[in-house]
Amino acid sequence: MALLDVKNLSIRFAGRSAAEDVHAVRGLSFAVEAGQCVAIVGESGSGKSATARALVGLAGPNALVEADHLLLGATNLLAFGPRDWRAVRGRQIGFVLQDALVSLDPLRTIGAEVGETLREHRLVPRTGIKPRVLELLASVGIPDPAQRHDQYAHQLSGGLRQRALIASAISGEPGIIIADEPTTALDVIVQAQILRLLSELKADGRGLILISHDLAVVSRLADHIIVLRHGEVVEDGTPEAVFQRPQADYTKALLAAIPSGRTRGQSLSGDAPRSAAASAAKAAQPVLVASGLNKQFGQRHVVNDVSFTINKGETVGLVGASGSGKTTLARIVLGLERPQSGTITLNGAPWSALPEHRRRPLRPRVQLVAQDPLGSFDPRHRVIDIVGEALEIIDFPAAGRRAEILRLLASVGLDAVHLLRRPRELSGGQRQRVAIARALATRPSVLICDEPVSALDVSTQAQVLDLLAGLKRDLELTMLFVSHDLGVIQHVSDRVLVMNDGRIVEEGLPDIVLEQPRHPYTKALVEALPRLPVG
Amino acid sequence: MSALARFRRSPEGVIGLALLTVLALAALLAPLLFPGDPLRIAGPPLLTPFTDPALPLGTDRLGRNVLAGLVHGARASLIVGLAAALVAVAIGSLVGTLAGFAGGLVDEALMRVVDAFQIVPGFLLALAFVSVLQPTLPVVVTAIALGAWTGPARLARAEVLSIRERDYVAAARIIGMHPLEIALREILPNALPPVLALSAVIVAGAILTEAALSFLGLGDPNIVTWGSMIAEGRAVLRSAPYLSIVPGIALVLTVIGTYLLGEGLAAMLSRRERQA
Numbered sequence: 001m002a003l004l005d006v007k008n009l010s011i012r013f014a015g016r017s018a019a020e021d022v023h024a025v026r027g028l029s030f031a032v033e034a035g036q037c038v039a040i041v042g043e044s045g046s047g048k049s050a051t052a053r054a055l056v057g058l059a060g061p062n063a064l065v066e067a068d069h070l071l072l073g074a075t076n077l078l079a080f081g082p083r084d085w086r087a088v089r090g091r092q093i094g095f096v097l098q099d100a101l102v103s104l105d106p107l108r109t110i111g112a113e114v115g116e117t118l119r120e121h122r123l124v125p126r127t128g129i130k131p132r133v134l135e136l137l138a139s140v141g142i143p144d145p146a147q148r149h150d151q152y153a154h155q156l157s158g159g160l161r162q163r164a165l166i167a168s169a170i171s172g173e174p175g176i177i178i179a180d181e182p183t184t185a186l187d188v189i190v191q192a193q194i195l196r197l198l199s200e201l202k203a204d205g206r207g208l209i210l211i212s213h214d215l216a217v218v219s220r221l222a223d224h225i226i227v228l229r230h231g232e233v234v235e236d237g238t239p240e241a242v243f244q245r246p247q248a249d250y251t252k253a254l255l256a257a258i259p260s261g262r263t264r265g266q267s268l269s270g271d272a273p274r275s276a277a278a279s280a281a282k283a284a285q286p287v288l289v290a291s292g293l294n295k296q297f298g299q300r301h302v303v304n305d306v307s308f309t310i311n312k313g314e315t316v317g318l319v320g321a322s323g324s325g326k327t328t329l330a331r332i333v334l335g336l337e338r339p340q341s342g343t344i345t346l347n348g349a350p351w352s353a354l355p356e357h358r359r360r361p362l363r364p365r366v367q368l369v370a371q372d373p374l375g376s377f378d379p380r381h382r383v384i385d386i387v388g389e390a391l392e393i394i395d396f397p398a399a400g401r402r403a404e405i406l407r408l409l410a411s412v413g414l415d416a417v418h419l420l421r422r423p424r425e426l427s428g429g430q431r432q433r434v435a436i437a438r439a440l441a442t443r444p445s446v447l448i449c450d451e452p453v454s455a456l457d458v459s460t461q462a463q464v465l466d467l468l469a470g471l472k473r474d475l476e477l478t479m480l481f482v483s484h485d486l487g488v489i490q491h492v493s494d495r496v497l498v499m500n501d502g503r504i505v506e507e508g509l510p511d512i513v514l515e516q517p518r519h520p521y522t523k524a525l526v527e528a529l530p531r532l533p534v535g
Numbered sequence: 536m537s538a539l540a541r542f543r544r545s546p547e548g549v550i551g552l553a554l555l556t557v558l559a560l561a562a563l564l565a566p567l568l569f570p571g572d573p574l575r576i577a578g579p580p581l582l583t584p585f586t587d588p589a590l591p592l593g594t595d596r597l598g599r600n601v602l603a604g605l606v607h608g609a610r611a612s613l614i615v616g617l618a619a620a621l622v623a624v625a626i627g628s629l630v631g632t633l634a635g636f637a638g639g640l641v642d643e644a645l646m647r648v649v650d651a652f653q654i655v656p657g658f659l660l661a662l663a664f665v666s667v668l669q670p671t672l673p674v675v676v677t678a679i680a681l682g683a684w685t686g687p688a689r690l691a692r693a694e695v696l697s698i699r700e701r702d703y704v705a706a707a708r709i710i711g712m713h714p715l716e717i718a719l720r721e722i723l724p725n726a727l728p729p730v731l732a733l734s735a736v737i738v739a740g741a742i743l744t745e746a747a748l749s750f751l752g753l754g755d756p757n758i759v760t761w762g763s764m765i766a767e768g769r770a771v772l773r774s775a776p777y778l779s780i781v782p783g784i785a786l787v788l789t790v791i792g793t794y795l796l797g798e799g800l801a802a803m804l805s806r807r808e809r810q811a
Contacts, residue, residue, distance in 0.1 A: 334709055363711030375702035378721055390710045442710060 002031035003175050003207040004055070004093075007068040011050050011231075014062045024050040024063075025231045030224065032176060032207035037198075039210045039218035042228035043457035044428075048211045051228075052180045055209070056093050057085035072176075090117040094169030096162075098181035103165055104153035110137070110164050111149035117172040136167040140197055158322070159190035166197060176207040183217060187321040187484050192528035195221060213457060215254060216487075216530040219243065227251050243533050257462035258532065259491030261511055265469075268462030268491070285312040287478045288333065288351075288366075288446050293342035295328055295502075302328045303339070304502035310446065313476040317493030317510065319483060319525070325502040326482050330450045333480060334368055335359055347445055364394050364442030371451035373431035377423040383409070383434055384419045390441035408437040412467060429460035433467065440471070449481045453488060465492060486529050490514050498522045541803045548799015554792030562609040569603035573759050577603065581775050595767055595778050604759045605785055611760040612742050612789060615676055619741035622680035624687045624734045631691025632726060636699055636718040646692070649685045657682025661744055665753045672755050675748060679741045686737065687730045694726035728804035735797020739790045746786055761786050 011025040025047035032038050042048045054065045057080060070077040072092060080088070089095065097103040104113055115133045118124050124132050130149070137145035140163040153161055162182060169177055179198060183191040199221055202208050212218050218225060218239075225242045227235035227250070234248040246252045257268045288310040295303040302325045310316045320326045331337040332352065333344060344352035346365060354362070370376040377386050387405045396404060406416060412433040423431055432452060439447055449468070453461040469492065471477055483489050489496060489510065496513045498506040500521040506513055517523045542548050561568070577590060577600040584593040584601070592601040634645040652660075661678035668674045698704065699722055707717045748754050749762025756763075761782040768778025 336705060336708065360711050360713065363709060366709070368706065368709050370702055370706070372702060376706045378703045378707075378725065380724060389707075389712075393710045393712060438706075438710075 001073065002033050002071075003073065004032040004209075005069065005071040006030050006055075007070070009051070009054070009065070009067040009070065011047065011054050011059060012064040012066070013060075014064060023231050025054075025228070028226070028228070028233055030226060032209060034175065034207055035202060035205045036223045037202050037208040037210055037221045039212065039222035039225045040228060041212055041215055041218055041225060043213055043459060045230065046228040047231035048228055049180055052095075052178050052209070052211050055178060056089050056095055057082075090172040090174065091121050092174050092176065094172065094174040094177040096165050096169045096177065096179040096182050098184055104161060106153055109150050109152055110156065113153075114164060114168045114171055117168060121172055123172060133171070136171050137164070140164070140167040140170075141193070142167070158186050159193060162186060162190070162194050163197065166194075166201075170201065174206070176209065177201060178209045178211070180211045181213065182210070184213070188486065188528040189321060189524055191217070191530070195530070214530070216258065216532050219532055220530060227254070239533065254458055255532065257458045258487060259462070259465060260487045261490040261514060263491050264510070267466050269459065269466050286310070287312050288344065288346055288480070290333065290344045291342055293329070293332060293339045293344070295332060295337060295339050301502050303332065306342070306502070306504050308497055308504065308507070310478055310480055312478055313472075314494045315472060315477075315479040315481055315492055317481045317483065317489035317496045318499060319486060319489045319496060320499035321484060321525070324499045326499050327450060329499070330448050330480065330482050333446075334366055334448055335363065364390070365445045367439035367442060367444035367447050369432070369435050369439050369447065369449045369452045371454050373428070373435040374423050376435060377431070379423065382420050382422055383414075383426075386423075386434060387438050387441055390438050394442050404441075408441055411440070411471065412437045427460075428456050429463055432456065432464050436467065436471070440475070445478060447477055447479045449479055451483055452481075454483065454485065461488070468492065486514060486525065498525070538803050542799055545799040545802040547795040548802065551792045551795025551797070551799055554788055555796055558609055558789055558792065559613065561606045562613050565606045565610055569600065569606055573603040573607040574599060581771070583775075584777055584781070592781055593777065595764075596771060601764075601778065601781055604764055605761070605782060608759045608761045608764060608782060609785070609789075611755075611758050612745060612786070615672065615679065615745040616738045616742035616793075618676045619679035619683060619745070620734050620738040622676060623683035623737055623741075624730060626680065627684040627687025628691040628723065628727065628730050630684070631688040632695050632718055632723045634688070635692040635695030636714070636722060642692075649688050652681065653685045655682075658744060658747065661748060662751070662753065665748060670748075670753050670755055672758070675745060675754065678748070679744045682744070683737050683740060687733060690733055691726050691730050694729060695722055698722050698725050732797060732801035732804055735793050735800060739793040739797075742786070742789055742793070
């Protein structure tokens with residue numbers, strides 16, 4: 001018998017009238033067997049998280065959960081009240097949340113947090129809690145459990161926090177573990193470790209439900225993949241079937257949208273077919289030259305003797321794990337941080353060495369597209385103000401400003417309808433388009449893209465990457481593209497810099513660096529990258 | 536949902552707004568409703584309320600119309616309250632924004648000035664200020680504002696400290712905006728909502744301080760205020776308590792109205808914050 005059997009599950013959020021009801025999920029059926037993994041994949045708004053929460057009775061007070069049956073072993077979960085759910089959570093179903101920093105109480109030690117389930121369900125006598133917690137911490141691969149036991153969440157790295165959360169989820173020895181985007185906040189190497197840990201749990205005979213937006217992440221673990229879109233099941237099958245013979249157009253588009261080395265020069269979103277011709281090699285004309293940059297925060301050497309050149313019309317990819325110093329490097333290039341030593345020149349003239357009041361008039365030449373577009377807009381401003389402000393700075397004549405704003409918006413695929421919208425009335429992809437339009441308004445010599453697509457869904461990411469590729473070709477944009485995602489880097493870059501612990505450890509053509517890495521760190525990075533099992 | 540719709544859905548705000556609207560109308564229409572000097576003699580002294588239809592709230596010891604005084608007094612209370620709060624919020628948010636944005640020595644210096652004002656009780660400061668200078672309306676307003684600007688200054692500084700680290704401030708720097716322009720165009724407007732919510736409390740406090748100053752005889756002697764009316768009635772508190780009670784009720788209603796309006800504004804502004 002299946003550990004968990006879901007038949008025709010639907011989740012509805014009641015609106016003010018029946019017509020306003022929001023159907024988060026419709027007609028979802030699956031069964032979880034011991035030692036098996038069911039993966040539910042979808043983009044934001046697909047209903048995957050609502051499903052995960054409904055399975056532990058946390059769908060929320062105005063959610064209506066209906067199903068033909070929802071069986072945990074032989075128990076009917078549909079008839080459950082709050083008290084019954086409490087007995088199930090932690091004991092029979094463990095739940096691993098996405099962001100370990102906010103999921104762990106900052107005022108309690110890791111030991112207290114992990115021991116919570118044991119205490120709550122009185123699984124072991126009081127004196128037995130600590131030894132059991134140490135055992136659990138060791139079993140999820142946390143080094144030196146005795147020391148970690150008494151530390152707080154902020155003293156642990158992202159990977160260790162995620163391990164602690166998993167330890168807490170398995171502490172009641174539940175038969176089923178639901179992991180909702182367990183690796184999304186982590187970088188590739190740590191992600192690979194967490195995925196290995198989850199596969200060990202699966203091998204132990206637990207049933208695993210893995211929720212993710214990333215097909216590549218689930219591809220190694222899943223025995224059964226369900227692709228959700230707007231709450232509907234669009235694809236349902238074994239990984240082999242889903243990856244080799246996808247049935248739904250949506251799945252095909254989703255698979256095609258994943259950037260990698262193979263997709264370079266090609267459209268990802270499929271709506272703008274382009275010639276695959278790579279940019280012809282031209283005489284290198286250096287635009288931005290960094291030499292011997294150093295930056296220390298206290299004892300930490302965040303940027304350590306970094307030198308590189310970006311030539312006109314070239315996209316240089318900067319890849320590294322979180323904490324590798326790539327964001328600080330981007331801030332130095334932007335002139336937001338001052339390097340302790342080393343210089344940056346822009347078009348042959350000094351840049352980083354300038355005092356602020358002399359750099360300010362030149363600032364329009366180096367522009368940024370940030371990771372979180374919502375945060376990078378003044379919440380009170382409308383699109384017209386956001387782009388207009390940049391034009392005002394470069395003294396663009398007021399008479400032609402509106403036309404110029406429309407031209408810029410058109411170049412990023414937006415139109416007059418969006419002029420009066422405020423950032424929070426736009427979708428994630430539209431916001432990033434506005435951010436690009438603002439960055440282009442001042443006709444910069446260099447565009448810095450700091451994780452510009454990390455917060456976006458795969459299909460939106462594909463559109464934004466296509467947009468940037470088109471702009472690069474049409475405007476001969478010079479870009480520094482910072483990302484932790486090797487696939488994205490390989491897709492967009494003409495040249496790649498790999499950064500680790502503040503140093504550039506490897507540099508070269510993307511295919512060579514990422515297909516035949518020489519430096520051990522690059523090797524580890526490439527090996528950890530989840531890949532789709534497609535030919 | 537628009538800000539107005541959010542405001543309308545908070546019952547406190549609507550009640551407060553209604554109370555203050557009535558009061559503001561009375562203050563605005565005072566010269567039409569009761570033309571002439573409210574301090575002139577209008578009837579026999581110490582007339583009990585509700586006995587003469589021409590003088591519905593009676594008269595005081597000198598035979599002055601209590602209702603006329605009440606309506607004219609609303610002007611003084613509202614003008615002093617609003618003006619003092621306006622001055623306090625303007626000075627406070629400017630000082631706070633500069634301190635928070637500039638940081639370093641400027642911040643230290645400005646915040647020590649704030650400390651200096653904060654350790655003196657606001658009412659004592661106003662008392663000393665008014666008794667040294669002439670008790671005219673501008674002096675009273677300044678005196679009250681002196682004790683009230685430190686709250687907005689601290690709040691604005693705290694907001695600015697958090698806002699200046701946000702991405703859109705970095706974005707403004709990147710396009711090459713001047714720091715002063717960043718402070719006034721990007722930071723100050725976004726730091727204001729909580730300060731504005733606090734301003735209702737300041738208005739209420741200013742109205743009370745003004746009444747207290749008048750009660751002690753430190754108000755402008757040429758205009759009627761509720762404080763001076765209460766003080767006037769104090770001498771005959773046993774025989775004609777209504778002379779103190781009536782302006783007292785007006786004062787209570789005004790302060791309650793202001794607080795309620797402030798609640799409504801806070802609800803409206805905080806919900807916008809959360810959405811952002």
